[in-house]
Amino acid sequence: MILLAVLFLCFISSYSASVKGHTTGLSLNNDQLYRLTYATEVFVDRSKGKLQDSVGFRISSNVNVVLLWRNPDGDDDQLIQITITDVNVENVNPQRGEKSIFKGKSAPKVIGKENLEALQRPVLLHLIHGKVKEFYSYQNEPVAIQNLKRGLASLFQMQLSSGTSNEVDISGNCKVTYQASQDSVIKIKALDSCKIARSGFSTPNQVLGVSSKATSVSTYKIEDSFVTAVLAEETHAFRLNFLQTITGKIVSKQKLELKTTEAGPRLRPGKKVEAVIKAVDSKYTAIPIVGQVFQSECKGCLSLSEHWQSIRSHLQPDSLSKAESVSHFLAFIQHLRTAKKEEILQILKAEKKEVLPQLVDAVTSAQTPDSLDAILDFLDFKSDSSIILQERFLYACGFASHPNEELLRTLIRTFKGSFGSNDIRETVMIIIGALVRKLCQNEGCKLQAVVEAKKLILGGLEKAEKKEDTMMYLLALKNALLPEGIPLLLKYAEAGEGPLSHLATTTLQRYDVPFITDEVKKTLNRIYHQNRKVHEKTVRTTAAAVILKNNPSYMEVKNILLSIGELPKEMNKYMLAVIQDILHFEMPASKMVRRVLKEMVAHNYDRFSESGSSSAYTGYIERGPHSASTYSLDILYSGSGILRRSNLNIFQYIGKADLHGSQVVIEAQGLEALIAATPDEGEENLDSYAGMSAILFDIQLRPVTFFNGYSDLMSKVLSASGDPVSVVKGLILLIDHSQELQLQSGLKANIEVQGGLAIDISGAMEFSLWYRESKTRVKNRVAVVITGDITVDSSFVKAGLEMSTETEAGLEFISTVQFSQYPFLVCMQMDKYEAPFRRFETKYERLATGRGYVSRKRKESVLAGCEFPLHQENSDMCKAVFAPQPETTSGGWF
Numbered sequence: 001m002i003l004l005a006v007l008f009l010c011f012i013s014s015y016s017a018s019v020k021g022h023t024t025g026l027s028l029n030n031d032q033l034y035r036l037t038y039a040t041e042v043f044v045d046r047s048k049g050k051l052q053d054s055v056g057f058r059i060s061s062n063v064n065v066v067l068l069w070r071n072p073d074g075d076d077d078q079l080i081q082i083t084i085t086d087v088n089v090e091n092v093n094p095q096r097g098e099k100s101i102f103k104g105k106s107a108p109k110v111i112g113k114e115n116l117e118a119l120q121r122p123v124l125l126h127l128i129h130g131k132v133k134e135f136y137s138y139q140n141e142p143v144a145i146q147n148l149k150r151g152l153a154s155l156f157q158m159q160l161s162s163g164t165s166n167e168v169d170i171s172g173n174c175k176v177t178y179q180a181s182q183d184s185v186i187k188i189k190a191l192d193s194c195k196i197a198r199s200g201f202s203t204p205n206q207v208l209g210v211s212s213k214a215t216s217v218s219t220y221k222i223e224d225s226f227v228t229a230v231l232a233e234e235t236h237a238f239r240l241n242f243l244q245t246i247t248g249k250i251v252s253k254q255k256l257e258l259k260t261t262e263a264g265p266r267l268r269p270g271k272k273v274e275a276v277i278k279a280v281d282s283k284y285t286a287i288p289i290v291g292q293v294f295q296s297e298c299k300g301c302l303s304l305s306e307h308w309q310s311i312r313s314h315l316q317p318d319s320l321s322k323a324e325s326v327s328h329f330l331a332f333i334q335h336l337r338t339a340k341k342e343e344i345l346q347i348l349k350a351e352k353k354e355v356l357p358q359l360v361d362a363v364t365s366a367q368t369p370d371s372l373d374a375i376l377d378f379l380d381f382k383s384d385s386s387i388i389l390q391e392r393f394l395y396a397c398g399f400a401s402h403p404n405e406e407l408l409r410t411l412i413r414t415f416k417g418s419f420g421s422n423d424i425r426e427t428v429m430i431i432i433g434a435l436v437r438k439l440c441q442n443e444g445c446k447l448q449a450v451v452e453a454k455k456l457i458l459g460g461l462e463k464a465e466k467k468e469d470t471m472m473y474l475l476a477l478k479n480a481l482l483p484e485g486i487p488l489l490l491k492y493a494e495a496g497e498g499p500l501s502h503l504a505t506t507t508l509q510r511y512d513v514p515f516i517t518d519e520v521k522k523t524l525n526r527i528y529h530q531n532r533k534v535h536e537k538t539v540r541t542t543a544a545a546v547i548l549k550n551n552p553s554y555m556e557v558k559n560i561l562l563s564i565g566e567l568p569k570e571m572n573k574y575m576l577a578v579i580q581d582i583l584h585f586e587m588p589a590s591k592m593v594r595r596v597l598k599e600m601v602a603h604n605y606d607r608f609s610e611s612g613s614s615s616a617y618t619g620y621i622e623r624g625p626h627s628a629s630t631y632s633l634d635i636l637y638s639g640s641g642i643l644r645r646s647n648l649n650i651f652q653y654i655g656k657a658d659l660h661g662s663q664v665v666i667e668a669q670g671l672e673a674l675i676a677a678t679p680d681e682g683e684e685n686l687d688s689y690a691g692m693s694a695i696l697f698d699i700q701l702r703p704v705t706f707f708n709g710y711s712d713l714m715s716k717v718l719s720a721s722g723d724p725v726s727v728v729k730g731l732i733l734l735i736d737h738s739q740e741l742q743l744q745s746g747l748k749a750n751i752e753v754q755g756g757l758a759i760d761i762s763g764a765m766e767f768s769l770w771y772r773e774s775k776t777r778v779k780n781r782v783a784v785v786i787t788g789d790i791t792v793d794s795s796f797v798k799a800g801l802e803m804s805t806e807t808e809a810g811l812e813f814i815s816t817v818q819f820s821q822y823p824f825l826v827c828m829q830m831d832k833y834e835a836p837f838r839r840f841e842t843k844y845e846r847l848a849t850g851r852g853y854v855s856r857k858r859k860e861s862v863l864a865g866c867e868f869p870l871h872q873e874n875s876d877m878c879k880a881v882f883a884p885q886p887e888t889t890s891g892g893w894f
Contacts, residue, residue: 024076025130025159027225028067033264034226036063038084038152040254040745041092042792044801044843047237047247054251055799055843055855056092056792057102061085063152063256066264068124069276076129079273081280082153083122087111089797091845101797101845101853110847111796118145123153124284126273130159131167135289136277143294144748144795150289151746155230155256158187158220170291171216171744172196183223189216189744191234196290198740201402204441205698206657210737210753212238216744218254230256234744238751240735241654242627245805245839246753246788252743291742296795299850304339307332308347308359315358320731320758323806323838326785329362329731330756336366344374357392358731364396365733372407384420392730394427398434398479398699401736402442408435409449412456426472427702433457433476434699454482461488470500478507478700483515490523493543498536498669498686501527505542509549510660516550525556529563536683537571538645538667541636544575548582548589557592561602564610568680570637570644573612578634585618613637613817613826617870621650628653629661633813633830633870639680641817642671643765646776648813648830663695664778664813666763692763694728701728706765729760735786748793755786773818780811795848802842807863809835834865 028034041058043051064083071077089110091100108116124136135153137146147170154169162180166173172194179186191214203209218232232254240246270276277284302310311328319325336344344363351359363371379390397407411432419425436453444450457480461473474492477485492504505527508520527535527543535543547556564575582590597603616634623629630653635646643666650661670679670688679686693703704726735755743749759782766775784807791800810833818825839859846852 024161025127026156026227027075028065028078028080029224029226029261030067030070031264031266032067033262034065034258035260035262036065037061037257037259038063038255040148040151040252040747042253042743042745042747042799043092043249043251044790044792044799045249046801046803046841047239047249049249051251052093052095054093055801055845055853057794057797057799057845058090058092059087059148059794060090061087065156067267068265068280069268069270069273071273072271076127077273078127079276080125080127080156081122082125082149082156084120084149084152087116087119096853099853101847101851105847109849112848115142115145115796118142119148123149124277124280125153125156127156130157132157132169132289134286136284137287138283139285139287142795143292144296144793146287147291147294147742147748148746148794150291151254151744152256153289154744155218155232155254156227158185158218160185160222160225169289169744170746171742172290183221185220185222187218187220189218191216191236196742198293198742200739202737202739203401203735204438205659207242207652207654207659208735208755209241210238210739210751211241212236212739212751226258227256228258230254232744236741236749236751238739238753240753240755240786240788241657242652243786243805246786246803248751248788248790248801248803250741250743250749250790250792252745252747252792254745291746291748293740294748294795296793296798296848299848302335304335304343305347307335312351312355312359315355315731317354317358320358320760321781321783321808322758323783323785323808326731326756326758326783327787327804327806329358329758330733330754330785330787332362333366333733333754333756334752336363336371337368339366339370341370341374341377344371345377348374348378357388360389360392361396361731364393365400365731367400367402367404367407369406372410376410380420381414381424382418382420387421387424390421390424391427394424394431395699395701395728395730396732398431399697399732399734400435400438401733403435403438405439405444405447405449408432408439408447408453411435412449412453415456422468423702426468426475429457429460429472429476430479430700430702433479436480436482454480454484458482458485458488461485467500471503474500474503474507475700475702478503478510481507481511483511486511486515486520490520493539494523494527494532499689501535501539502542505539505546509542509546513550516546521547521550521552521556525559529559534681536669536686537568537574537636537680541571541574541578545578548578549587552589552592554592554596557589557596558599558602561593561596561607564607569610569639570612570614571680572610574614574616574634574636576608576610577614577616581616581618581632587618613641615828615870619869621868626655631830631868633828635815635828637817637826638671638683640678643668643774643776643815643817646778646813646815648778660695660698662697662761662780663693664761664763664780665693666765666776666778667691667693668765690765694761696728696759696761697732697734726760726762729762731756731758743792746794750789750791750793752789752791753787755784757785758783773816775814775816777815778813782810783808797845797847799845800843802840802844804840805838806840807835807837809833809863828870830868830870832866832868835863837861837863 039058039060043054043056045054062085066081067078068081069079087107089107090102102110118141121138126133150170157167157169159178160180162178164177167176174194175190177188214236216234218230220227221229234252236250238248268276311332314325314328363375375393379393381390411428415428432453436450439450457473457476464470464473489504489508492500496504524543524547526532528540544560564572579593582593614636618630618632621629621631630651632649636644638644646666649663652659652661668690670686689708690706691703694701733756735753737753739751741749761780763778786805788803791798813830816827841857844852844854
């Protein structure tokens, strides 16, 4: 019995010893020095580029690892020391040869003596159960150097069993999945889950946005609870959604291999790790293992004032049609984002009149607190002497890529102040509506400033006493698209007069399908069929368009079809053209329309033979497997042959996302008296008016007026020159994506994508009593530049890829009507001008000392001009013809 008891105690003792020796993570043996080799390399190229064509660099070294302390109460509590030695930096591209920027350069020359000394100072890593408890290093070391040591130390954090958990390492607090087998462990880090403080922003609209994908996989070879090899690979890829020539990829690799083990220092005694660390070196301090932000010094860079002086000649009004101007505009915005208020204000105050509007565009587009403070100090809204500058500032706010609450709060304060121009007051409110929508799209609907702005718009619309104020709040709501504003819109659409009713109906036209409920469509049906009051045909046709766009019922479609033949002559023709356009373009309502047309009462010659000149047509500008751009033109004439409304729209689609690129609407009314014609029903008492309204990149702009009232009309007719009236003109920052990445290796990466354009949309309406002819002309001219820039930075060497695409294009629509006889003659044409299309690519590697390598490519083609079909009879798509130019490549020193 005594012998049995002794054997049992021995068994328990041996079992306890085996449990104590078991570890859940990496474990080092006592009194041993582990010698390893380590290399981290980074490649930068286009998404489908080959690694051998990439730019980048490799940092290699030897690494010594020893166990300094193990907790006497548990093997899973360890303090290890990691020391980097024998550092070398070289190209990742072996083909570089004599052009290598590292040729003949020793590590101290490349990295810098002080940096190298800091890199080779040991770090301490406190591991509990294989996870990093604390990371210890010396204070006041360069952040970039500490990050490289963090990247190496993070490789020692792992677990030997399968499972998912959250870990904190250089990448931040990340979700990590382990897949363990007998002699290896695969660690998959979900980089999109990593919580780490990094600057960045993106354009909320998916069409103009950037898609990215990131992966991180580390494979550990294990022997005796320690690594014999680690291979980690991290990839970041991105592409611009609507232009996939702007793509990029960063591949970062780490490789750690065990070479030898030998006798090492003895374990340090002690129960508390803090005491052990103090005994090793009191200069050690605990610092976060999460990567920290650093900025490389810019040697030889121009000051803001010097940069502005070097580009201001390219931003003269006569130069804005060139892509080169937009390139300088984008580059200057990047510089403005690092500038102080005083620097910006100094340039604004010193600039001359003709360039100031372009400077205001750039300063506002920078979207920093300093740039906003500077422009607000510069502009005086109480004065009417700088209306152009005030308007350019406001429109740049409306197009802001990532507006914040402070910008909206600023415009609300401005609106409540005094104005030298009522047009500017209206524009402020319209842009407030645009900012409300953008902030709501970015989950900011509950922000205090957004709530206040909503009350301002809806409350103003309910209490407005002047027609001008009602129009202003309706335009703001047309930008904000507040669901709670729909009842007010229905009220003005059905009970409002003329322009108010039309504006309310066109605002409803912009809402998404879920908001156009059966109750909303009931009101729109009453408007179209005039159940309660007589409406202008512009209001009726818009109401019909909203119904047909939003899942119309069988009876709704049937009643609209049955109305054709009972409407005023040109409205008959217009509605017929709308139905035919739905069918030929296969719009969502086409299935229901075809179902109704099976009934003879709806589909017969009497209805479908209506004559007239009004028209509606939709076609493709471009169509691909994942994206498409469309144009649509509808024109409605009065019975006397005078233009009532022309509406030109351009949309861009990416998957299920869309962007309303532009809309230009020219409206005229009350002109029948000029030719002694009879007005159509419901339009007998309309004032003479002609004007133009525009939507640009989903932002409703303030409408412009050609003439208003009979006396104004006659003075314009007698003195008409046909000169175009500008709707919008300026420089716009359209695409804006900035992303700072902390690579697992310790290197810093930046991805920047910017897209800008110089735009000029103008319109004109000519009216000749002598020739009994009217002509409308809408001209769009743009210069577009899109740039992409990837940079990987270690502070002492940098590698990068710069891409850009640019073009200068134009689109013109002309409609001419001769009403000397009936049926009157109509000529419509829409032309796209010949456009150059240029692509540039630059890859570079550069030392902090200034030495570098650069390779450049350029490719140019010409997109031929063409005419787009505008009638059902001529529905072939406009074919684009490219005349490619040879690609040129160069590489060498700079």
